[in-house]
Amino acid sequence: MDNRKLIFQQLFEAESSTFTYLLADRETREAVLIDSVLEKVDRDLKLIAELELNLKYVLDTHxxxxxxxxAGLIRSRTGAKAAVARAANIACADVLLCEGDEIKFGEFALKVIETPGHTDSSLSFYIEGMVFTGDALLIRGCGRTDFQGGSAEKLFDSVTQKLWKLPAETIVYPAHDYKGFTASSIEVEQKNNPRLGGSKSKAEFIEIMSKLDLPYPKMIDRALPANQLCGLERTESEKQAGSIQMLSLENLSAAGSANSLLIDVRRPDEFVGELGHIAGAHLITLGPDLEKFLDTYDRSEPIVFVCRSGQRSMQAAQLAVQKGFESVGNLVGGMLRWNELKLATQRKTEQ
Ligand SMILES: [Fe+2]
Known part of the structure; x- marks a missing residue:
């Protein structure tokens, strides 16, 4: 592999000290983004546009x-697929990852290494010479193991039996750093990591982790429910009224949604334009038309919204939930994804 062909950018979010990584094939321009942060989506998408990249996947290590x-917002804006560990049970994800899977972009591939312990479904991603370790291995540290199915025992095994087995010179890129470091290497961590390095035994590591006495994570109550929805948060009123089902194209016809009223919330010219529309979809444009319709329609009837990319339909779904609709779906990826999959479309307005 020729690393001159690999575009690599390390990005930082200061509030949670999170690193986001952008990797791309210089020739094909296909890209992947690892561990994005909702507040930095605009920054990331601007960079991707400036570098003229085509984002294939948005990944989370855990x-x-x-x-x-x-991930969810980036997916709705770009059509990239959201990929997480299968074991994380994230229903809205497009790709579910397991040990040994490969995430291909151009001529490159990230290899999935299951490294549970910080959480029960944490992953690391390896690509020649580099490993993205999430919170399994930090620079001179590691993620806590007292939440989300964490286990010091499992983390010790993940690091010592999997990460330490990578070539010694492999560069370690963690999900966070709180001291100003940006990268390390397997060799340096193996020697100097105060929790896992040197000749630390599993018993010593478990002892260290049990005595950390860390405060309750300040963002956890907001972050976990949101991350179950690929980062698309529910407002208070939505939580009271019901929830939005994020429907992939594959499950549009399943799960009872075949009986749902399908509402296309784009403009009339888009409805009959290049991307066409789904047979049976009703055109009710987001705005006053949709407001009026929702005010008069039966709130117990299931409805599913679609638009170009999934963003306006998400707004429509939020509106419907606020108005008290019980079963509301949003078609993830919208007509862009529908056309990408070459599914049948119509261009004439139905009467
Ligand atoms: Fe974490």
Whole structure:
């Protein structure tokens, strides 16, 4: 592999001290983004546009407790697929990752290494010479193991049996750093990591982790529920009224949504434009038309919204939930994704 062909950027979010990583194939321009932060989505998408990249995947090393992932928003804006560990049970994800899976972009591939312990479903990603360790291995530290199915025992095994087995010169890129470091290496951590390095035994590590006495993570109550929805948060009123089902194209026809009223909230010219519309979809444009319709329609009837990319339909779904609708779906990826999959479309307005 020729690393001159790999574009690599390390980005930082100061509030949660999170690193986001952008990797891309210089030739094909295909890209992946690891551990995005909701508040930095605009920064990341601007960079991706400036570098003229085509984002294929937005990955999370684990379900974060200290920040909300940008994955859902980035997916709705770019059509990139959201990928997380299968074991994390995130229903809205497009790709579920297991040990040995490969995430391909251009001629490159990130290899999935399951490294549970910080959480029960934490992953690391390896690409020649670099490993993205999430919170499994930090620079001179490691993630806590007292939440989200964490286990000091498992983390010790993950690090010593998997990460320490990588080539010694492999550069370690963690999900966070709180002291100003940006990268380390397997060799340096193996020697100097105060919790896991040197000749620390599993018993010593478990002892260290049991005595950390860390405060309750300040963002956890917001971050975990949001990250279960790929970072798309529910407002208080939505929580009271019901929830929005994030529907992939594959499950549009399943889960009872076949009986739902499908509402396309784009403008009339888009409805009959290049991307066409789904057969049976009703055109009710987001705005006063939709407001009026929702005010008069039966709130117990299931409805599903679609638009170009999934963003306006999300707004429509939020509006419907606020108005008391019980079963509301949003078609993730919208007509862009629908067309990408070459599913049948119509261009004429139905009467
Ligand atoms: Fe974490």
């Amino acid at each position: 379900v974060h407790a200290d920040h909300v992932t940008g």
